[in-house]
Amino acid sequence: MDTLPLLLGTAWLLPLASFALILLFGSRMGKAGRGAGFVATAAIVAAFVLSATALTVWLSAHPIEAPAGHSSATADSAEHGAAAKENHAADTHASAGETTAAKKIIPPVAGDWYELGAFGTKRITIGYYIDALTIAMFFMVTMVASCIHIYSFGYMHEELSEVTDHQVTLASGQHLHRRGRFHRFYQYLSLFCFSMLGLVIAGNIAMVFVFWELVGICSYFLIGFYIERKSASNAANKAFIVNRVGDFGMIIGLMAVWTGMGTFSFGDYEMKDAQGRETMRPGIFSQARPAGNDFQLQAPDGMVKFAKRDEIAEIVQKSENAADAELQIEKRIDGWRKDGFGYGWLIVAGLGIFCGCVGKSAQFPLHVWLPDAMEGPTPVSALIHAATMVAAGVYLVGRFYPVFTPEVLMVIAYIGCITLFIAATMALVATDIKRVLAFSTVSQLGYMMLALGFGGWLAGIFHLFTHAFFKALLFLCSGSVIHATHTNEMPRMGGLLKKMPYTGITMLIGCLAIAGAGIPWIIGLSGYYSKDFIIAQGLVYQHANPLHGWLFYFSVAGAGMTSFYMFRLWYMTFLGTPRDKHVYDHAHESTPSMLVPLVILAVMSVISGWKVPFTNLELPALLTQAIPSGTEEGAVSNLTKFYIPAEHLSHESGVHFFATGIAFLMALLGFVLATAFYGTKRLDPNDARRTFATLYRIFIHKWYFDEAYQKIFVRPALAISGWIAWLDKNGLDWIADNSARLMGLCARLDDWFDRKFVDRLIDLVAAGTYRLGIRLKALQTGSLRQYVMLLAVGLAALFMIMNFYWNFAMSKM
Amino acid sequence: MIMAEYLIPYISPWLAYLLVGLVQCGLLLTVVLLVAAVCNWLERKVSARIQDRLGPTRTGGRFGWLQSPADGIKLLTKEDLVPAAADRRLFLIAPYVSFAISLAVYLAIPWAGGNAFSADPQKAHDWTCVRLDAAVFFIMAVSGLEVFGVILGGYASGSKWSLYGAMREAAQVISYEIPLGLCVVIPVLIAGTMDLVQMGNQQSGWFWNWYLLHDPFTFATFWIYITCAVAHTNRAPFDLPEAESELVAGFLTEYSGFRWTIFFMAEYGAMFAISALAAILFLGGWNGPIPVAQILGLTWEHGAIAGYAGDVLGFCNLFAKASAGVIFMMWLRWTLPRLRIDQVMTTCLKYCLPLASIMLAGVLAWNFTLPGRMFFGISPGSPPRMEKQAETMDESSSEGVAVSLSRDPQERIANWQFQIANCKLND
């Protein structure tokens, strides 16, 4: 299997070559650097071809077997047949936990290209780690990137000539004139593709970190592409700084891994020991989940030893020689591990790595940078801030999944849930078309995190893929609209379907896909499948942990909101009467170079959940090959007593049936509401806005996160410096002056207190009682329907309480 | 459904079931449509006879028997009008609602008894679409629904006359449902079951086994039932909802052509159904006045062919009785003048309802004092019902927990205990 590293390695380095070429000769390539686009596009298309070849190679080496008994309806009904019986038997065998013989573990292709340095037994290398996930990511990233490269020819054509930026006004009162930057745009795109592919192929966590930062800097460059605009440079700074916060956590995680495991490598690797013999040394995954322990999670030796370092020092002091001490430590290490030493470090490592993912994937509380990142050109938003880079956080969680303890997964689930909910609420009210999509991206990323936290590795990663396709599609469509109308504001659009039919219809497909449309239980667009996986996993999780059932309900609510805001967007943009005559007259359908990628992506977002006819080939089945060993059976947290359910439980027909039903019901509700408000105009949005005035205010201000960060972090920094200056000027003088004044004040205060306070206390009690009565009076509104609603709310609350706590008590018994 | 299993080797199962289902639906539909067509012709002939005329004589020969198809073609070719003020959707759908419901009644009506005391209901071979445990109740419930289409049609027409007609219909039908229900309860009480097949089979034998002649009270009940049935189906003299002299044509005012025809077919279907119910409840159902089938040995004890032949005979019997009921209703229509609306309600609430209640009490008293006596209490020959029931119980076939009415409380308890023991034996 040396072909795979060769193929993927080439695919990875091609964009680097393109970057280098454009960097050196970019401005001289064709007229105004037009050739740069061709170079970059050729590189990424070649990379795509290589990735596709790699996928074929992989599939021919590891063909996908027929789905196991409970995973699909067809197999379920075929259980009568004799052929299915064998299959079923094999399946039950595997799920019984006998991982050694019956279950086929597909070993990843791991190895090193180059050694950067070795420090005793430890070393840092440039390596690769290729499994089904890597291959699929390569395929997806290069495909989306190819589409976006082609699309950018149309979108960025203004940059080929002299540009007048109307959004920048110089001190002279004129708009800015500058040279076009077509080649520079492609130069950054190439760099980004190189970094992203490197991040995916990386064989060790240190390499991941390096490319992690590289994609970060690409993001910074591209957000600030229109650097002369104040808002763009601010947004770029914000993205960069907020990401540093996450990276800080990631560095802590890296230190914990380095200290505890002594290596950064994911897979096992060969190394010369002191005697010069080649020995296999365990990588991160083998240390966290050794085959000897049935692939179950345990604290690695290094972490246990680190946690007990005082005692080890004592042992070493007491024993005569080193070998003896070693022996003694070996003897006691299992006991320590059983007592839970070292487990805490595992949590620290997991949380640290996840911190990085929070920053990159724009999860709560570091989600604030992504909406502002929409200052960049739209293809960039599609590629970097929707399809690939922000999904890298999810990818890393998926890659590092074997090392995460159940407690860390719970944190992930909670963060994901909060993110998905607040982002969805913001998307409900936003009017900037790209911002709606940005909030939607944050929300969907939260979904993926939530799924991973639920124990649904496959669900989360599958959604990552389908989301990449349809979100890239949606962004490109919005780019097409913006390109045609020169505005981002949806209230100024409307009725564009007639002018831009291709864009409108492909965007409708994207909306349907993200809303999870389909014919329930029969067939659907890609989002229908991946969302079902997540909801089903949530249902199982809720049954296993009634106490954390809130997560499930929020995810269901999120599904409804997704459908609502997406269709709201579509209706406001494409249907209805044109609200701005000027914009409408100006609008036109985009050039073919922009439409072709739209069609390709639309097709992908329809079919990427389907099975290739006459074969067993489907995306989830491919990804199933990459599920980390030992995580399939779920886990139990020893610290807080909750369960991560096994993922195959969620594929049982009963659970899946109801999950599909719930997901479809919520999507339908969102669609119906959106239609009622924006499609048929039966209901008035202003009416709803008045009814929920407080909520609307919170949503439109993005839950006041920016304001809060401004108040908590930025202002204090400024204020503290201000204070010190002020103290310097007037400090001591002021004390002397005012101590005298204070005495007078005290006397007056006493007088005031006597009159105002003591006297009025009694008055206040009376007035308070009176006011309380007036307030309570309003409760009896006499509105029958309101009473009914309160009744329903009470009922829902009662059910929830029963559901969570009664079951919880039952489970304790 | 048995037919479907024969078909399964040749075509795929779901298709077989679908096909057989469709065939059965088609049969039922044909019966109702034929009944309606024949009734239409009959009505003209009967009315003509009563008014000393000839009626249709030209279309299709001497008896004018092609008159109904000719009328049908005429109505089908008429324009389908919808008034501007109408609630269009409801207006269009109302006739079909009425018709579908009138058709649904036929689901539970047995046309022949089959193997009278078969242990296994699956092998009873009774001529019923769906043999229901509570068939009487079902028919009452569904036939009460028929008014629904009329109300919808009346409301949706957007005309005052139609609305008046519909309101009258609602008031009338809902009121008459109460005495009608009371009348139906009486045979149910005697039979101890609501299964129409069992009720019909309990009246087998000579005509004095009919519930009509069970005792004086049932005899009176039959006439109350007929009165209420006429009112329930909106036939003259109770045809207030479409009173031409007052309301143009009542709820039918705005209807024309095909939809009007549908309403009419629904009415005839309902008439026929309620007559068939009367025949089963009071007139022995498929059992003729003289048990010809039994005398000739055409019963299921003598093999399936004889059984089927007997059933065909029974079907003819029931059909004849039901047709007689329909002709009786026509006779009433062309002889009696129409009542006023207040008179209609008075008839129901002041006469029919108290009378039916008294009859109920009377039948109860009669059964307590003279249990098991047939033919006005004289009982010529032993009642076959008791005999057969006892037999079947010995065979532990369990004809169900029938509530039998007995004079002596001790005896009643003993009877229960016997049946309970019977239940236990079955398990």
Place this chain on the structure above:
Amino acid sequence: MATDHYPHMPPINWPSVFFLFFAITACAFAVAVVVTGNIVRMACYLVVSLSAVAGLFFLAGAEFLGAAQLLVYVGGTMVLLVFGVMLTAQGPFVSMRTGGGQWVMALLIVCALAVILISVSTIVPAWNKPLPANEKPVASTASESARLGMGLLGLRTERLESPPDPAAGGMSGYLLMFEIISVHLLVVLIGAAYLARARRRKDEG
């Protein structure tokens, strides 16, 4: 039988098909009741929905109950319909439309309730699965409605068949409840008549 000839295609389970038909009809028309504004149409849809529920009763083996549902509920709805026609003014100044905000609020609450109820109704794994074939009840020849009748008269026949379970209570049926309900119905009849009586005397006096 059918499986022998068509091993690749499991036979269609007809009760399930009918269940699906009735269930979808019931739910769809229930939603239509909520959505439509015209009171007569609402009643019309309600009748269809309730009839479909009666069909579900038939499928669950409760024939008497199904017929009772048709007779009582649907008849009751008919009266509602008549009242709807009588009492709903069609005048141009009377609007009974509900505002958009209230619709949204109601829908939100109700959908929350729906999700909770549905997830609760699937929470017990045994409920999700159909009854195993070996536990199918033997088709009882004893009439179900006769059993109901005996139950109302104070005798529970099904308890006779199985050994008495002390936890499930004794043999006594529902005679007391039956009587209470009878009296209750009488009271309601009189009360309703009193409430709804026409006050002509006052107008004349």
Place this chain on the structure above:
Amino acid sequence: MELLTQPIGLSHYLVVSALLFVCGVACMATKRNLLGVLMGIELVLSGANLNFVAFGSPYLQSKSLGMDGQMIALFVIVLAAAEAAVALAIALNYYHTHATVDVDKADELKG
């Protein structure tokens, strides 16, 4: 397809009844017409009845409620009829005094 080939479980009934119930609540909460509210109540009750019947059906569960399920449902139907009678009488009275059946107008006793 598996829905068509497999027997129905108890959950399916419960889901249908939940949907009916919820539709009824929605109807009560959104209709301003008193009769519409009544229809909502009918829907709610029929949803509850379906629950009882499903739990009492021997075809869905080996250990069912038995006859109790049907019996309770029967009583509910009867009581619903009684409730409808009284409610209609109230509606009629309300119409006599207010000349409308809009429930939002019936807030004279509000605080």
